[in-house]
Amino acid sequence: MDEQVPRDFETLRATILDRRESLPKRIAQIAAYALDNPDDIAFGTAASIAASAGVQPSTLIRFAQQLGFDGFTSLQQVFRERLRERNSSYDERLQALRAKAEGGAGHRAIFDGFVAAASTSLNDISRTLDDAHLEEAISLLAKAQTIYVLAKRRSYPVATYIAYALGKLKIRNQLIESAAGLNAEMVSFATPADAVIAISFSPYAPATIEEARTISEQGVPIVAITDSSFSPLAQFARVWFEVAEADFAGFRSLSATMALAMALTVGVGEKRRDAGRKRKA
Amino acid sequence: MDEQVPRDFETLRATILDRRESLPKRIAQIAAYALDNPDDIAFGTAASIAASAGVQPSTLIRFAQQLGFDGFTSLQQVFRERLRERNSSYDERLQALRAKAEGGAGHRAIFDGFVAAASTSLNDISRTLDDAHLEEAISLLAKAQTIYVLAKRRSYPVATYIAYALGKLKIRNQLIESAAGLNAEMVSFATPADAVIAISFSPYAPATIEEARTISEQGVPIVAITDSSFSPLAQFARVWFEVAEADFAGFRSLSATMALAMALTVGVGEKRRDAGRKRKA
DNA sequence: TATGGATTGGAATTATTATTTCATATTGCC
DNA sequence: GGCAATATGAAATAATAATTCCAATCCATA
Known part of the structure; x- marks a missing residue:
């Protein structure tokens, strides 16, 4: 047999x-x-x-x-x-997690809280993201000579991930960071042929806002990821996304922002490849 | 009746x-x-x-x-x-996302792919995380004078987030980064009274492994987040977590790692606060 | 502590359900 | 078209599982 x-x-x-x-x-x-x-x-x-x-x-x-x-x-x-393994329905699972996180003692509860926050955020953004904005942002970024990435504090991890991913895709990019205090100079190099991805959430890091203002005054188009239409970033941006991240224990999730960031990055990569192919043909 | x-x-x-x-x-x-x-x-x-x-x-x-x-x-x-009903929503949603992401054209499909990957990863880790490891890791880190954070490349965003969160919680920490090429010196400052959070996934960044080795030879306890028991990090670590992140378009999600990282961070914060309270009483 | 009622354990009973069997039908092949 | 092999239907049987029943135990109350 x-x-x-x-x-x-x-x-x-x-x-x-x-x-x-x-x-x-x-x-x-x-x-x-x-x-x-x-x-x-x-x-x-x-x-x-x-x-x-x-x-x-x-x-x-x-x-x-x-x-x-x-x-x-x-x-x-x-x-x-099969039915067993497919875990409980999304809402049930989330509710369970939240219940454990709120009522529960111990550190597992904390972990569950963060998982719940992340799940909720992903859920929300998946519902609310505007396809047209995504297309627009990707076209804009795909045309840029250099993509500048601007984010501080809580949003900084997203910026470093974008920079890493752009690098892997061989897309020229510049992370605006302040180690040597040369941000202003870095910003001043950007031209209208470049583009910026700026990320900031309330309370908006003043430095991010300032740099975004300066760079937009230089005529560099900005794609912003932020949390409300009242965000100062929104007014400088050519395209902006509103991302509502759930929070737990005073820390906001980053997963929705991350997913969007990755989509932008890989989207730009694909768009460039397609454009390159067309040009050759 | x-x-x-x-x-x-x-x-x-x-x-x-x-x-x-x-x-x-x-x-x-x-x-x-x-x-x-x-x-x-x-x-x-x-x-x-x-x-x-x-x-x-x-x-x-x-x-x-x-x-x-x-x-x-x-x-x-x-x-x-109940099983029949619950089964539909969550899994169907995920499958729909995956289907769109795989079959679908356009950039929305890319976005959906990343959302699906993140959801899957969160799902997995929520199922597989070992509570005992979590407790152990948090105790270990809570006792540390300084928490060193070690991660490169893809894991680096997580490290920056940990550093940010530890900072906000007023927990002394040191991100080991290479801007000035002084990593070796930084690493040499760590003592057995400190602790390390090290994060690395296949393909493991050689620098991370090297630094982890050095630091563990100095007797500094390491909490590792990695992707398999064969990971070189696992052998240096006092406690280690296996986190399986789903990937899309060649980029792995970070959401599960992030959730774990936050749980560790906030967990340490709570543990310290409790200990402080007890000491006063 | 004695007494009645409620609760529980365990085996006997009943029911339901899977499986087997066998007769019949269908199909493919010479 | 006839024969063998395969497939199907239907009912009988075996297995499994739910339910019932009754004796034993527990618990509250007088």
């Missing part, structure tokens, strides 16, 4: 799809039903499932045996496992 | 919580088990569940009857229904 019994749903699914052609009519019927209504298989009885699928219970068992199981029951296990 | 049979899980849950006080001992035992292990109720048999909960099957049935069901089977229906 080289019969390998599929232990998890994905393998099982693949096996079924693989053999689909060679299965007898009624067995194929059950196979299709199983893949279309996995929940019914998980919960139903052999008789009820067979009835829904329009076959005899014995056929159902034969189907299971063909797949290498020793009966319907062990086939059903796989379908049940 | 004013007995209202709870038809959905939430109502059932509320009912149970409501009556908790007035339930007899064994029934209460089953009630607690049911709320803690709803999946087991959904899939198990009366006998298996009763055994897990440490009661007799008959008690399980009495529990169901007290709630107005006519037997275990109808109680179980509610738990199954």
Whole structure:
């Protein structure tokens, strides 16, 4: 027997799809039903499932045996496992996390709180992000000679990640950081042929705002990621994104901002590659 | 009969919580088990569940009857229904995102991909994080005079965030960065009374590994965040976390690492505050 | 501490459900 | 078209699981 019994749903699914052609009519019927209504298989009885699928219970068992199981029951296990593993619904999970984080003692509660905050933020941004803005921002950045990245304090990690990613994609970029106090000079090098990604959240770091103002006065287009339309960054920006990050224990999540930052970065990379290809052709 | 049979899980849950006080001992035992292990109720048999909960099957049935069901089977229906429903939202959403990200054109697809990767990572870490490791790491870091933070390249954003958060919490820390090429000196200042948070993922930055080695040879305890037990960081570390980040378009998410990093940071903050309070009292 | 009612444990009973079996039908092949 | 192999249907059977019942125990109260 080289019969390998599929232990998890994905393998099982693949096996079924693989053999689909060679299965007898009624067995194929059950196979299709199983893949279309996995929940019914998980919960139903052999008789009820067979009835829904329009076959005899014995056929159902034969189907299971063909797949290498020793009966319907062990086939059903796989379908049940699948439901088990898919963790609770998003909201339930989040609620549970929040409950643990709020009520709970210990450090696990803190961790859960941050995970919940991050999940919520991702959820929100996925709902609210404006596709048109994204396109616009990417076009703008793709045309830039050098992309300047401007962020302090809480937003700084995002800036360093953007810089890292742009670097890996071989896109010229300059992180505006203050180690040597030469920010003003760095900023002054930017021209309208360049572009800026500026990130700042309330309370806005004064230095970020100042530098954004200066650089926008030089005619350099700015893509801003910030948290409200009242943000001082918004007024200097050519395109701006409103990202609402949930917070926990006084620290805001960064995951939504990170996801957006990565999308911008990789988006620019793709756009440039496409443009390059077109130019050559 | 004013007995209202709870038809959905939430109502059932509320009912149970409501009556908790007035339930007899064994029934209460089953009630607690049911709320803690709803999946087991959904899939198990009366006998298996009763055994897990440490009661007799008959008690399980009495529990169901007290709630107005006519037997275990109808109680179980509610738990199954819950699984069916919950299963749809979260996973479907993620799958939809992935599908869009994979199949889809345009830049929205890229964004969706990063959101999906981040969600998956958060999901995973929330399932796999070991509470004991977390406690251990926090105790270790809370005792440190100075917390050194060590990470390069892709992990660097996490390090900067940790440094920012530690700073805000007024916890002495030192980010080991190479601007002036003085890393070796910085590292040499660390003593066994300090501690290190080191973060590195495959392909491990050689500098991170080297510095981690040196610093651990000086007897400084290391808390590592890395991606597998084969990681060179793991061998130097007193405590280490395995974090599996999903990736998209060649860039790994950072959200799980970030959540863990924040939990460590804030955890240390809390632990110190508690210790301080105790000392005064 | 004695007594009644409520609760529990455990085995007996009943029901439900999976599986097997066998007769019948269908299909592919010579 | 006939034969064998395969597939299918339907009912009988075996297994498993839910439920019931009754004796034992616990608990509150007088």
